Amino acid sequence: MVFNKFNFFSMEHRFLRIRLMLIxxxxxxxxxxxxxxxxxxxxxxxxxxxxxxxxxxxxxLVFVLYFLFLKFDQTKRQPRILANIYSASGLFLTIYLPxxxxxxxxxxxxxxxxxxxxxxxxxxxxxxxxxxxxxxxxITYAGLAVTVIIFLLLVxxxxxxxxxxxxxxxxxxxxxxxxxxxxxxxVQISDIHLGSWYKKEKKMTKAIELIxxxxxxxxxxxxxxxxxxxxxxxxxxxxxxxxxxxxxKYSILGNHDYGDYWDWKSEVEKRxxxxxxxxxxxxxxxxxxxxxxxxxxINGHEIGILGVENWGKPxxxxxxxxxxxxxxxxxxxxxxxxxxDPSHWQAEVHEKTDIDLTLSGHTHAMQFGxxxxxxxxxxxxxxxxxxxxxxxxxxxxxxxNRGLGSLGFPGRIGMRPEITLIxxxxxxx
Numbered sequence: 364m365v366f367n368k369f370n371f372f373s374m375e376h377r378f379l380r381i382r383l384m385l386i387x388x389x390x391x392x393x394x395x396x397x398x399x400x401x402x403x404x405x406x407x408x409x410x411x412x413x414x415x416x417x418x419x420x421x422x423x424l425v426f427v428l429y430f431l432f433l434k435f436d437q438t439k440r441q442p443r444i445l446a447n448i449y450s451a452s453g454l455f456l457t458i459y460l461p462x463x464x465x466x467x468x469x470x471x472x473x474x475x476x477x478x479x480x481x482x483x484x485x486x487x488x489x490x491x492x493x494x495x496x497x498x499x500x501x502i503t504y505a506g507l508a509v510t511v512i513i514f515l516l517l518v519x520x521x522x523x524x525x526x527x528x529x530x531x532x533x534x535x536x537x538x539x540x541x542x543x544x545x546x547x548x549x550v551q552i553s554d555i556h557l558g559s560w561y562k563k564e565k566k567m568t569k570a571i572e573l574i575x576x577x578x579x580x581x582x583x584x585x586x587x588x589x590x591x592x593x594x595x596x597x598x599x600x601x602x603x604x605x606x607x608x609x610x611x612k613y614s615i616l617g618n619h620d621y622g623d624y625w626d627w628k629s630e631v632e633k634r635x636x637x638x639x640x641x642x643x644x645x646x647x648x649x650x651x652x653x654x655x656x657x658x659x660x661i662n663g664h665e666i667g668i669l670g671v672e673n674w675g676k677p678x679x680x681x682x683x684x685x686x687x688x689x690x691x692x693x694x695x696x697x698x699x700x701x702x703x704d705p706s707h708w709q710a711e712v713h714e715k716t717d718i719d720l721t722l723s724g725h726t727h728a729m730q731f732g733x734x735x736x737x738x739x740x741x742x743x744x745x746x747x748x749x750x751x752x753x754x755x756x757x758x759x760x761x762x763x764n765r766g767l768g769s770l771g772f773p774g775r776i777g778m779r780p781e782i783t784l785i786x787x788x789x790x791x792x
Contacts, residue, residue: 382430389430389459393423396462399469403503426455440592440625440636446561453773457517461510468506475502520730520774526566528573528767529779533753535760536788537719539696541664545789549699550579550608552782553724554617554766557599558590559773567602570767570782574606577784581659582608584649585724585764586617586673586703591625593639600646610659614649615670616640617703617725618679619770652701654684656692667695669718675725676706676747685711705749708761720785721761726750728765728778741778751778 397419429451435444476498540547552574560567574582589595606612620640627633644651652670659666669692674683683702692698698718702708705723712718728751732741743750754761765781 378435382433385455386427386430389423389426392459392462392466393419395466399466399503402469403500403507422458440594442558442595442597443561445558445590445595449559449771449773452771453521456772457514457521460517461514464513465503465506465510468509469503472500472502472506475499516776517772517774520772520776522774524775524777524779525769525773526563526569527775527779528570528782530573530577530782530784531752532784532786533762534786534788535720536790537697537758538790539719540787540789541661541666541696542789543661543664544666544697544787547787548578548580549785549787550574550577550582550782551585551722551762551764551785552582552767553585553703553722553764554587554727554768554770555584556587556590556619556766556768556770558595559769560599564602567599570780571602571605573782577782579608579784581610581668582606582612582649583668583699583701583722584612584614585701585722586615587619587724587766587768588614588617588643589640590619590770592622593636593643596640596643596647600643603647606648610661612647612649613657613668613670613701614644614647614651615701615703616651616653616672616682618673618675621673621680621682623680652688654687654691656688658693658695665695666697666699667692668699668701670701671707673703674707674711675704679704683707685716689716705747705761705763708749708754713759713761714757719759721759722764722785723749723761724764724766726763726765727770730769730772730775730778733777 433448435448479499622633622636627636641651650657652668654671656667656669659668669685669688671683671685671688673679674681674685685700685702685707688700698720700712700718700721702712702721702723704725708721708723712721726743726747728739729741729743732739732743734740739751741750749761749763751763751765754763762783762785764783765778767780767782769775769780
């Protein structure tokens, strides 16, 4: 990577191009949306011209001015500024995604009317006066209803769904689990993304209370503590250190923790940032496993805890070294692996090792989808075969946590933030 202030591909220049694209996008979408509503007005829907013009000029004007005057200095790591940008992006999506949906429906309505008019003209040539042409708006009306629903879902996801924590409980039985670990309670959390929690300390405290209320024997965090840099974790140790587990807390790194999506002035600065992030885990009373392992002992019986650095599905980096972590572990009967990206389980763990249980996160279940009984769906399933919940084959299991935080859109629709309780059962007990 070339650390060059004038690099065309630097964060500063990318940010400038994004701003220009958003300004153009805003103006184009609003002009098209204005003409769409004019069509609706002509079809009998009455909207005050004053309110219509205010809606179409004040809202775009606010966003255009925001994009024009937004200042962003990539040399200053300021979580507050980035948190405000995340919030603005959520508001922008909430307003403009429904507009795009209505435009698509209206375009479909126009095409329908073109086809209908052609059919009427053809029939009129064959059987004159059998049918008359009339403009229909039923597709646009349907689109208007869908638009309202999407808008309400986005508002719900940002204001309520984002903090509607869900405790998912799983019980797993293993013949090789030492009897002393029968009913052993593990709480898994993942993908906190502290940079997206600015001024949400009370919400985080609620999550911590839910975690401690499960009386875990072990707490395991599977990566993505921050979005970009270590400063996002400043001050949060006072809340996160309050998580309590009888036999300790372990953590690993996720793809966002390495700072790979930030422009650093030098490699030295990037390494210093990583050292500060390591200390953040320590302050929160988590033992960070960097291709390392440890054992937990109860009444002379032991299980192994392995943690690898992020091993990502391309284009994500592959820092993880599973063999190094395995070599670091003394012989034990039962093994648990922490690996951020669930793709790693298929690539290097399942049927290639004797690791019994792997815990991952990363996908967020795309923060959007639905679950009915055992059936669940999210668009992320087309990118990740294993994307949420429990998967197993031949006595080896993978659990993919949906994550506690959010990234991109500051909200969740359907796929609630997750706290997982995994209870281990010894079949010999």
